Amino acid sequence: xxxxxxxxxxxxxEPREExxxxxAGLFVDRGFAATSTRDIAEAVGIRQASLYFHFANxxxxxxxxxxxxxxxxxxxxxxxxxxxxxxxxxxxxLLHVLVVLDVRTxxxxxxxxxxLSRLPEVQRKDVFEPFGSARNELRDAYARLGTQxxxxxxxxxxxxxxxxxTLLLQLVEVVIxxxxxxxxxxxxxxAIVAASCLRVCLAxxxxxxxxxxxxxxxxxxxxx
Amino acid sequence: xxxxxxxxxxxxxEPREExxxxxAGLFVDRGFAATSTRDIAEAVGIRQASLYFHFANxxxxxxxxxxxxxxxxxxxxxxxxxxxxxxxxxxxxLLHVLVVLDVRTxxxxxxxxxxLSRLPEVQRKDVFEPFGSARNELRDAYARLGTQxxxxxxxxxxxxxxxxxTLLLQLVEVVIxxxxxxxxxxxxxxAIVAASCLRVCLAxxxxxxxxxxxxxxxxxxxxx
Numbered sequence: 001x002x003x004x005x006x007x008x009x010x011x012x013x014e015p016r017e018e019x020x021x022x023x024a025g026l027f028v029d030r031g032f033a034a035t036s037t038r039d040i041a042e043a044v045g046i047r048q049a050s051l052y053f054h055f056a057n058x059x060x061x062x063x064x065x066x067x068x069x070x071x072x073x074x075x076x077x078x079x080x081x082x083x084x085x086x087x088x089x090x091x092x093x094l095l096h097v098l099v100v101l102d103v104r105t106x107x108x109x110x111x112x113x114x115x116l117s118r119l120p121e122v123q124r125k126d127v128f129e130p131f132g133s134a135r136n137e138l139r140d141a142y143a144r145l146g147t148q149x150x151x152x153x154x155x156x157x158x159x160x161x162x163x164x165x166t167l168l169l170q171l172v173e174v175v176i177x178x179x180x181x182x183x184x185x186x187x188x189x190x191a192i193v194a195a196s197c198l199r200v201c202l203a204x205x206x207x208x209x210x211x212x213x214x215x216x217x218x219x220x221x222x223x224x
Numbered sequence: 225x226x227x228x229x230x231x232x233x234x235x236x237x238e239p240r241e242e243x244x245x246x247x248a249g250l251f252v253d254r255g256f257a258a259t260s261t262r263d264i265a266e267a268v269g270i271r272q273a274s275l276y277f278h279f280a281n282x283x284x285x286x287x288x289x290x291x292x293x294x295x296x297x298x299x300x301x302x303x304x305x306x307x308x309x310x311x312x313x314x315x316x317x318l319l320h321v322l323v324v325l326d327v328r329t330x331x332x333x334x335x336x337x338x339x340l341s342r343l344p345e346v347q348r349k350d351v352f353e354p355f356g357s358a359r360n361e362l363r364d365a366y367a368r369l370g371t372q373x374x375x376x377x378x379x380x381x382x383x384x385x386x387x388x389x390t391l392l393l394q395l396v397e398v399v400i401x402x403x404x405x406x407x408x409x410x411x412x413x414x415a416i417v418a419a420s421c422l423r424v425c426l427a428x429x430x431x432x433x434x435x436x437x438x439x440x441x442x443x444x445x446x447x448x
Contacts, residue, residue: 031257031344118342120255123404155429157419157436167420170398174391180347195381196391199423205379212381 016054019044020068023061024111032062032121059127065116066131069109073102074134076222077141083221089214091148092203096215097222098141099172099194106175107185114176135169142168142197149201158202168197240278243268244292247285248335256286256345283351290341290355293333297326298358300446301365307445313438315372316427320439321446322365323396323418330399331409338400359393366392366421373425382426392421 013021022043026035037058041051055061077098084094106114117135122128143165150158159167171193175185183189191212198208237245246267250259261282265272279285301322308318330338341359346352367389374382383391395417399409407413415436422432 028344029348031255033255034257115344119344120252120339124253153429155433157415157432159416159420163413163416166402167395167398167417170394170401171391171424174394177394178390189387191381192383192387193391196383196424199426200395200420202423202429204428205377205426208381209379 015044015046015050019046019051019054020061020065021110023058024065024113024116027062027065027119028111028115032058032116032119059125062116062119062122063128063131065110065113066122066128067134069106069114069117070131070134070138072108073098073105074138074141076101079222080218083218087214087218089218090211091145092198092201092207092211093214093218095142095145095149095168095197095201096194096211097218098145099168099197100190100215100219101222102138102172103175103185103190103193106173107179112176112179114173115180118176139165139169142172146197146201149198149203153202155202159200164201167200171197171200239268239270239274243270243275243278244285244289245334247282248289248337248340251286251289251343252335252339256282256340256343283349286340286343286346287352287355289334289337290346290352291358293330293338293341294355294358294362296332297322297329298362298365300325303446304442307442311438311442313442314435315369316422316425316431316435317438317442319366319369319373319392319421319425320418320435321442322369323392323421324414324439324443325446326362326396327399327409327414327417330397331403336400336403338397339404342400363389363393370421370425373422373427377426379426383424388425391424395421395424 019040023035023040026039026043030039035058037051037055038048040058040061041048044051055064080094080097080101084097087093116122117131122131143161146159146164146168147161150164174193175189178185178189194215195208195212198211203211243264247259247264250263250267254263259282261275261279262272264282264285265275268275279288304318304321304325308321311317340346341355346355367385370383370388370392371385374388398417399413402409402413418439419432419436422435427435
């Protein structure tokens with residue numbers, strides 16, 4: 001059903017989705033502290049009481065947005081790992097798949113919600129702790145796969161487990177800044193970020209080429 | 225001379241430095257929008273009029289803090305390039321030097337001021353444009369050196385100039401997040417971030433080892 005929203009705009013979104021979408025825009029543009037639930041309700045074109053039917057407060061809205069920038073990736077890790085095990089794929093293929101899917105999650109997050117994870121409020125408030133845990137879980141998956149790839153190398157200047165997870169997550173999050181600057185996240189960008197992650201894990205080019213091939217097959221099966 | 229600051233604390237800092245230091249803490253902890261020049265003056269233990277003697281407004285304070293997270297690196301690029309030319313050092317050595325110095329700048333920025341560059345206000349307001357330009361200049365230096373290093377490689381999945389600059393700057397800025405989480409930026413971390421940058425530029429391990437050796441000599445001469 002079409003509903004008339006603020007400014008005469010017609011929206012086909014579900015109310016909950018529309019609240020999230022519009023709140024994300026306000027949080028990014030004005031800041032979280034400067035945005036009230038009243039501002040959000042007005043911008044959506046609903047009464048504040050209707051907003052409270054969906055969300056208890058603005059922290060809950062931000063929490064949900066943050067989760068959406070990370071959960072879709074996390075929820076697929078188990079599936080990726082079991083598919084990879086079936087296919088006999090190694091940690092380099094798995095890392096490639098994980099990076100590509102994570103880049104896509106960030107590229108698809110409404111209004112570049114990944115930016116919101118950098119708000120000072122998010123770093124401090126306990127209410128966003130579930131997001132912090134989810135992010136740690138993701139960094140841990142990167143660290144786990146990364147150390148399996150570096151394991152064969154005796155080189156100096158090899159990152160330890162924690163630093164490797166942090167570096168890989170940091171590389172993937174380049175997408176957040178790129179979206180902020182209006183860049184499109186193309187398949188070429190996905191492939192280069194994934195290859196860069198493998199390079200940071202000391203994989204050589206032959207291994208990266210093979211991982212990329214097998215990764216695209218696996219992503220095909222995941223999405224079938 | 226020792227001055228009595230808020231809370232009975234004795235400060236040996238110059239007033240201008242102390243305003244910057246305390247403002248950085250407030251901007252990071254409370255957010256930029258929620259901090260007034262009055263709050264800053266009170267926290268420093270001076271009158272608001274005295275603060276205005278040093279800075280016209282809080283934007284100017286934030287602007288100066290942002291510059292300090294990037295200028296010390298930028299100002300040395302020319303010197304690095306001329307020293308490297310004398311020593312006959314290639315782009316891999318130069319990149320290694322630049323990354324280590326940039327990591328140190330970020331590690332030394334008062335109250336982790338690099339975090340402030342992520343405030344939504346900084347992304348939007350024209351008043352912070354000089355910081356944006358300085359950051360572009362730095363990204364450009366990374367892109368220039370990076371493409372000289374990748375030039376010999378015919379591999380697929382090689383980042384183009386812009387993406388390479390963006391990826392390298394992103395890797396270096398891992399230090400900001402690490403400091404936020406209370407990690408120390410050790411010489412080992414500097415070396416690993418620099419090696420990771422060279423890996424993203426497709427440099428092999430022998431080349432990285434040599435670049436690291438020569439880079440530490442060059443950094444020695446720079447700091448002598």
